[in-house]
Structure formats: structure tokens, C-alpha cells
Amino acid sequence: MNRIDSPSPESDALTLPAPFLRWFAEKGWRPRAHQLELLSRAEAGESTLLIAPTGAGKTLAGFLPSLVDVTRRDRMPPSSPFVGIHTLYISPLKALAVDIERNLMKPVGEMGLPVRIENRTGDTPQGKRLRQKLNPPDLLLTTPEQLALLLSDGEATRFFKDLRYVVLDELHSLVTSKRGHLLSLGLARLRRLAPRLQTIGLSATVAEPMELQRWLAAQAPDRQNHAGLITVSGGAKPEISILNTENHVPWAGHSARYAIPDIYAAIKQHGTTLLFVNTRSQAEMLFQELWTINDDSLPIALHHGSLDVAQRRKVEAAMAENRLRAVVATSTLDLGIDWGDVDLVVHVGAPKGASRLAQRIGRANHRMDEPSRAILVPANRFEVMECQAALDANYIGAQDTPPVGKGALDVLAQHVLGMACARPFDALELYEEITSASPYADLSWETFERVVDLVATGGYALRTYERYARIRKTKDGLWRVSNPFVAQQYRLNVGTIVESPMLNVRMVKRNQRGSLGRGGISLGKVEESFLEMLSPGDTFVFSGKVVRFEGIRENECLVSQAFSFDPKVPSYAGGKFPLSTYLAGQVREMLADPARRAGLPDQVRDWLALQRDVSMLPGENELLVETFPRGSRHYMVIYAFEGRLAHQTLGMLLTRRLDRAGLKPLGFVATDYSLGIWALDDMGAAFEARAPSLGQLFDKDMLGDDLEAWLNESFLLKRTFRNCAVIAGLIDQRHPGKEKTGRQVTVSADLIYDVLRMHEPDHILLEATRNDAATGLLDIGRLGSMLKRIKGHITHRRLDRISPLAVPVMLEIGKETVHGEAHDFLLTEAAADELINEAMGGAHGADG
């Protein structure tokens, strides 16, 4: 590994062609050492991963080998045969591809290089796309979805035959998702079309660089290959602090309302501030609160993924022109776009992961030599500890990026169909190509065959769809699409981002007669599942306004101006990150070690001291379980620190066990830090009588049958199944001729799931669904390692009343609902009300 942190030695600069040297000299700059290093390795034929902090000139480094190569290449006479693209640049964001084009055109223009650079995204007009195919640019900047589309085209062979470099930007964020899986398969195909191809990966710091290095190289059955690595260290140490406040930090909640005046003061003191939050609802709330006290009418804007595109673009433009003083944003702004001169990043709520924090703070300044300034604003006391842990981590460079993971089977199914659309394929040849992509290196031939079968006829044991097959093996042994309609269907549905059904939100007015008017402005989109919870008249915050829900007309959610100050805040499904394993470990250490707590504010230290006196502070690998009565119920609080998802799964499994033990559990609630369960019976007494013992209760065999039984009924699995079914092409998001989306999908994925589970529980899509759930929504892996870690280290404290540490989770009760499966009891209640009402003689009395 090369670690480079000094400017380049003079002599290396000689490897650059004259226009480059002239340009650097005119600017009074010198190429940086890592830029030259990457160039010389590329010229030696090596694929390379470049890890560098923001502002290190990563983009120029990534493109330098291409620019130099194209410049040196002989000019093509107009009559020369077709030349395909030279370099492909892939970014996770459309906006980034457009941004890079702008940034790259400037030096290329100044140097007068004979290089054509164009982007191709979903927004590129049809005419331009066509021209790009006939007369490709030298450098094409695009996204993973567009690459999949290009590869499924019959002309792909010609288009990519001269490809020399693939530059992959923000690789760390691309590889961990299904988009990354799809991209890895696309890369495998590119290698087949252009065997000389080299890859250049650009990444922020990651925990396991070798995973990315392998991802960049073709894998062989008998050995693991990997790209080279250049790491640029340095970058100024960020100045991060935790908000210093005189105000009382709340015990629970996520609003950070207490800190609003302090945040406003910080905005006033800085030029441009970026405010990051973890969820869209927090963004809405913070924006609302800031405007309430915005006496100076500072230009403060809001930016999140559900807002109307036009509105988002407006905010982005204003930001680039430095017309804003502050922007409240969710992860939509996380990635490497330049946002003008941001000189302060405020992170409201805990960062949930040390790497995420480092990335977000990197947004400030965007210049490597100046320190970034950031303020962390914990929303509650646990978050104070978490912020402290993240802050320590940022200084010591610890990273907790998620692993790349095994390639998803639904993505593979989509890719197989795409490859059939491109040209007829030989199964064995395609299998070899696919297993050269590192996420699919371990794919078995048998699984591959099942995926091909899934693509062809749905992969059912009952083989009734042969005559409708989408792809068929013909006499020459090759698989090909049955008809052109299949390819059309594929192109409409390409990609791995499945939107949950969303409705457009439109602001309307009531006319004098009280009926709703037509027209009005569109505010953005909101999940249908959220609206199902609303009754007309309910209020919620959306797009920075308090609005009143009026109803649903056609496919739009109608709202009107509300005059309520206590809105129901949208509980969006998206945007909740669980606490990273690394930070959780740090928080546990902090609880166990008095020295680590020294840096915490007084009010938090006092809170922990009280906990120590009343109950105890658990040791690093100890699991503390408290039980206590409250009202007519008995509570158990488990301090597992494994993140909300794992806790939710644990809660489901433990309540099943408690139920079997006859302790009559009623419900549970999970936070990132702990899990609270309540029951009719005294669980504390039962544990003391070892009926059951805590060891038995927490035995890891709960991950066996209990998990299986619960999973089969779980709504979480249904949601996951829908995504898998759409990605695999079993259900179309869009159907040729009728471009339907979301709620208009004519078949219900839930019903299909039920039918499939009942008749073919081993179907490959159900397998894919379970794999997804285990790593994602349920965090089973993490739960498993926790159960192993705490075995024999469970400490039970039976208390008379609630402990200080238990307060946060107890306050969540009622806000968080139990995701039960059997809803029938609710119907029983409703029907009982009807009877009671009838008996009381009220004809229409009961309220709904």
C-alpha cells in the first residue's frame, strides 16, 4: 500500500504531456503525488482504488489517465471506422454526473484537449441518446441504471469495444447496495466486451479497502484478484464539537427542540450552514422551528427526497450561488456534490455511524487544507454519549462502513434478462462472466440455473407457464428473448430502486360553499401507508408547512392550509439508519469505564451516576436486564445497544417466548439503545424463580424455529418481498403501454406473497427475500453475535420502580406502535363497541 501525503517530486511531472504541464504551470500548481502515482500505475496496466479525503483532487486524479491517453491518441480522420467510448464514468447520483461534467470541462477547455465529454442520465433527451450511440463521446458520464440499459442494447458490443477505463466515483457508497450488485454485473459484462479494460475506483475511507479492491478486479474460480491501492492520508483535522448548551438536554425524543436557539445563533455567526438530520420528519420539524424564531428572516431552505423535484432544484441552485444562509437536509445531500462555500455543518440527532459523520462533515469547505467545522447536536442523553463516541472515532480515524455483502438474487435475475435482451447467451459462458464479479464469486451453478428458470417462467415447481416463457433455449443451445415485448418490458423496469407507493401532495383551497377546489400547487410526495393512518382533518408537517389532510382524489392527496400548531408529523418510512456496531461498542465502553465518561456534560454524568446508585451501569460485555412494576403492568428493559432493527427483532422473538412461558406479554418498544417489554405478569419474579431463567430466555436457539415462525407472518417480509419481486421482474413497476406506478400496480404483492408462501415455500424469490431481511430489516446477524457475546453475562436487577436509564425507552411507549400480525383483536374491539352502543340505545353514537 502506498501512503502519500506530500506534494509531488519535480521529476514525476515529466510523465505528463505538454498541455497538462503548461496548464499546471499557468495555474501555479503542481500535480499532486497521488495523481501522478495513479497515472503511472494506470499506464502500467493496473486497476487501482484511490482512497482520499474530500478536497484532495480525487476527480482530476481519476480522469487524468483517460485525458492523457485520449490526448496522446492519434486524431481520428472523419472517414475512420466507428470508434466506441474510451472512458466510462459511473456515479451514484445523476446530479453528480452533471456536476462532474461541468467541473471537468473547465480544465479540459483551458488545456485545449481534443476530448469530448458528455453525460447520459434519465434526463438526457432521446435525440442526444441516439446521437451518442451513433457517434460516441470519448468520456461518457452516467449512472448504474443507464449502464444496465446500454448493456442490454443490441449495439452494446460495438459501443463498448474500445473502452479503456471505467472510473467509479463514490465507490464506497455504491458497492454496499443492490445498485452496487447490478453495477458489478455490468462491469463483468464490460470486461467481456473490452478485455483490456482497467478500473479506477474513487472512495472515501472505508473499513475494509480490500473488499473494494476485489470488487474492482475480475475474480477467477481458483484465485482472488484485486486492484492496487493508493491511500492519501492527511486533510486537515476537522474541528468538531458537541453543542454546548445551558438548556436541559431531554431524556428521550428526537426533536432537539431545546437546541433551536443555539443552532440559530450558530447560523447567524457563519456564512453558510448545512444542517443534517437523519429522517425527513426531523428535517420538516427543524425547518419549521427555525423559521418560528427567524427574526432576521435569514434565507433558510429545506431539502429532502420527498419534496417536489422543481423545489429541490431551486434550493440546489440557490445553494450553488451562495444565496442561502442555511439548508436543512437529509441524506439526499450526503454525496460529493459541491455546494458552494459551506463553512459550518450542524448535525442534529446522533450520527448513527462514525463514517457517515465523517462524510457529512466533509461537506464543509471542501478544501483539503482547511479544517471543516462541525457542531453535533444530540437530541437526548443517550445521543450525547453516541455523539461523544462518534467524535472520538473521527479523531482516531475509526471507520464503520458496512460490508459489500453477497450479491442479491433478484438483481441477478434482472441482469440475466438484460443480457438476453442484448444478445442470445450461452448459460455456461454467462455463469463464468457473472462469477467474475466479486459479489457473485461464490454463486453456485445450481442457483444460477434456478435464477435463469425464474427469468424464463417464474421458476415454479408447477410448470404451467412454459408456453409463456420470456426467454427460451433454442436449438443452438443459446437462450434468447421470446419476443420484442420482453425487451421493452425490461427497459421500462430496469434498476434496483423500488419506490414504496407514493401519492402526490397537492395544496387546495376550500371555496365558499365549503367544497374543495381544483388545481393548487404540488408540494411533493408522501407514502401511501402514511396517509392510510390519517383521517380527514388530521394535520401534519409537509414541505415546511403545517397542512390539513382533506382526502384522496384520484391519485392525489389533497391538503389545505392548516391553522394548527400541533401537527401530526409525518412518520416517513425512509431514512432511519440503525446505530452502527462500532458506535454501539463505544457507547457500551463509555458506560463501563468512568474514564471514558469524563468528557461528557455534567447533566449526562449526573444521570449516569444516578443510574449507578439506583440500579447499575453494565460492564462492557454484560447485558443488563431491569424489571420493575409500573401501574398495573410489569416492565422489562434490556440494554442491548444493538440498534433499533436488531432490537425490534429481539422484541418479537422474546414476546413469543414470554407468551409461551405464560407471562402474558402485551407489547414492546425498541430504540437504538434498549428494548422495553411489558406484560401482565411479574417477569422479574419469574426470572428469579428461574421459570424461565434469563439464560433460557436469551438462548440463541430463538434464532431457529421461533424466527422462522415469526418471519412467515411478518409484514416486514412482505415489504421486502415486494422489492425483490419488482427487481426480479416478477411484478412490473411499469408495464409497456400503461405506465403505472405504486398503488396502481394491478396485483397486490402481499397477496402473491401469501399464495407463494403457502404453495412453494422454497421458491427462489422467497429465499432472496429471507436473505435480504436477515441482513437488512431484521439485522439477524447482529442479533446472533449479540446473543453469543452476552451468554453467561446477563445481569438481572429487580427494581421497585423505573430506573433513570429506562426512562428514554419508556417514553417511547405509545409513540411507537407494536407491529403485531393479528389485527383481528382490533376488529373485535370495534365490533364490541357496536354492541355496547346498541345496548345503550345510541343509534349512531360510537366514534370511529
Place this chain on the structure above:
Amino acid sequence: MHRLLHATSGPAANTFLQAATSVNGVAAVCDPLGGLFLPESRTLVVSDLHLEKGSAFARRGMMLPPYDTLATLRILEAVVARHDPATVVSLGDNFHDRKGSAAMPEIFRQMIAAMARGRDWIWINGNHDPDGAVGLPGASMDELRHAGLVFRHEPSLVDGLGEIAGHLHPSATVRRRERCVRRACFATDGRRLLMPAFGVTTGGLDLRHRAMSGLFERERLVAHMLGRDRIYSVRFANLLG
């Protein structure tokens, strides 16, 4: 899917609670499996079976599981066995599309033939399958007048008196403790009755949807919602829109 579990789970299948109602003075019983039984005429009514929906989609390139027909027929078998009707009326959209009834595999034809043995079987034509059932026992027709009631696929009589119809797949939503529960339902105001969709892969349309407006006298409208093993009857005013 709990309907299928319940229909096929053996002895326990007999412990269920149905709801009594009447349409234009004719007594009727709502069965939680989704069928309406008229005791006086021993008539069983089901609606919107949407058989062969999976294969209809497969024909258009979406390979939905080919098990929906079997699952729907299993539930139908259970409800037929439970009531032993003299007449069975299937209220239209019996098949998901025109090709469905001709293309249905033999094994399913045999299941239907076995069920129909010793009974009158009426296939009302629906908008999905206007051409009638092909090669199956029973008669196909657009409308049936029987036992003091009118049976048709789409609700259409202006005053609705004595009409039993399907087509709209009515469902109702109840909200309790901040949770919503939505279920398919029988909907009746005592004059007209709308049947829940019987097919296992059929969705629902809320009773408050505008397609339902004008069909019922809302003050008298009751939703008999399909629960796990019983019917839950909730007045319209107490439902969530």
C-alpha cells in the same frame, strides 16, 4: 390467506361465526370465507373468483405464481361443503379474462365438476369474462332472478331493491389505537348487497370510494368484514375513510 388456512385446517374449520342479515326481506348469512348463504332457497352466492389470474398475467410476461386458482377453489370447496347448497351462483368475473375459462387446466375443471354435482350452478357473466364459462357444468347468463332477488355482476338498479352484486370488491377500514385494519366485506343497507371478492389474489376498494357513492343509504349501511374465523359487523359511520 387466512381464509385458505381456515378452509383447509380440518376439524377447527367448523368453529366459525357468521353474521345474519337480510336483503329486501330475504334472510341471508355472511360466511367469513366470503360466501353468502340464503337458507330459505339453499342458495350459495360467491363473487369475483378471478380464476386463472396468475396465468392471465403470465401470458403478458409477468410470471405470477400459478397457484391462485387452486387456492381459490379450495376455499370454494370448503364453503360449498359447509352449506351444502341446492344452487350456487357465481356472480361474474369468474375468470380473470376471456381466455381463462377455456385455458384452465383439466385438474381444476374436475374440482369444479365435483363441487357442482347434484346442484344447480349459475355463472353470471362479468366484465372480465363476458362470454360465459366454457366447458364447465352449469349455465352462463347475464342476470338471474331467483328467490325474490336479482343477481348480476355490476350493481345497476337505480333503487337497488333486492339486488345482489359484485364487481366493486368492497373493503372497509377500522381504526383502533392508531392502527388501521382493512378487510374485504359484505356491504348492505338491507335493500342491496355487495359481495366481497372471493378470489385469493383480488384486491379491495374502500366503501368510501366514490365508485360506491349512491349505491347505499349510508345511515343503514353495515360492513360485514371478513375476519380470521368470524364476521365483524361495523356500521358505515364507524368506518375510516
